[in-house]
Amino acid sequence: MISGKKTMEMIDKIDAMFPDAECELIHENSFELTIAVLLSAQCTDNLVNRVTRELFKKYKTPEDFLAVGLEELENDIRSIGLFRNKAKNIQKLCRDLIDRYDGEIPGNYDDLVSLAGVGRKTANVVLSVAFDVPRIAVDTHVERVTKRLGIARYKDSVLEVERTLMKKIPAERWSKTHHQLIFFGRYHCLSRSPKCDVCPLLEDCREGQKRMKVKAGQ
DNA sequence: CTCCCGATAT
DNA sequence: ATATCAGGAG
Numbered sequence: 001m002i003s004g005k006k007t008m009e010m011i012d013k014i015d016a017m018f019p020d021a022e023c024e025l026i027h028e029n030s031f032e033l034t035i036a037v038l039l040s041a042q043c044t045d046n047l048v049n050r051v052t053r054e055l056f057k058k059y060k061t062p063e064d065f066l067a068v069g070l071e072e073l074e075n076d077i078r079s080i081g082l083f084r085n086k087a088k089n090i091q092k093l094c095r096d097l098i099d100r101y102d103g104e105i106p107g108n109y110d111d112l113v114s115l116a117g118v119g120r121k122t123a124n125v126v127l128s129v130a131f132d133v134p135r136i137a138v139d140t141h142v143e144r145v146t147k148r149l150g151i152a153r154y155k156d157s158v159l160e161v162e163r164t165l166m167k168k169i170p171a172e173r174w175s176k177t178h179h180q181l182i183f184f185g186r187y188h189c190l191s192r193s194p195k196c197d198v199c200p201l202l203e204d205c206r207e208g209q210k211r212m213k214v215k216a217g218q
Numbered sequence: 219c220t221c222c223c224g225a226t227a228t
Numbered sequence: 229a230t231a232t233c234a235g236g237a238g
Contacts, residue, residue, distance in 0.1 A: 023234090025234075042223075044226075044234085045233090045234065046226095047233085082222050085237080089236080119237085121234075125234070139235080140235085186234085191232060
């Protein structure tokens with residue numbers, strides 16, 4: 001695994017590539033953000049935004065989501081995939097918000113993960129984006145790029161990846177870096193076909209070096 | 219660990 | 229055709 005200094009050199013290059021990286025899930029408040037992140041599991045941000053644009057016109061409060069039948073909500077989010085679990089979780093979550101949290105999204109980790117459909121990654125995104133609490137949410141992109149770059153080990157769990165990143169990156173940069181790693185993974189270090197040939201980090205990247213050798217030897 | 223799942227890119 | 233997409237619950 002790579003040193004903290006080397007890690008920050010790579011982080012700085014990614015910072016230069018995506019200086020304006022930010023949350024791309026369209027939302028107007030912490031409630032909409034939480035619903036959007038819940039919906040984003042195994043689905044692209046683009047598709048989530050396409051659905052929530054209509055969804056948030058129809059459903060503005062937890063009460064609105066509980067005012068319709070489960071089947072109607074399922075149909076309203078069907079195109080996102082995993083729609084049965086997500087619809088069920090949204091209604092449970094809204095019920096809990098009303099019963100236990102006065103209808104408001106709580107701003108601390110333990111309360112967030114107690115909500116249906118909200119796990120560690122979703123809670124970290126909500127804390128970071130909606131409440132300005134320093135967190136690093138490790139999603140599929142963050143996990144992939146940090147492992148490729150050698151910042152984390154391939155055998156590491158997402159929790160271990162998160163701890164490693166928090167250890168190597170100063171807390172005041174967690175939020176920004178988190179989004180920059182996602183942009184890097186989403187637009188440059190793609191899962192199927194990473195753009196190693198035009199990557200500013202190629203010389204630093206273990207996976208990139210490996211891939212270039214394979215490419216040269218065929 | 220498995221299951222949930224439609225849309226999209228390759 | 230199939231891998232992948234801002235994961236979480238059982």
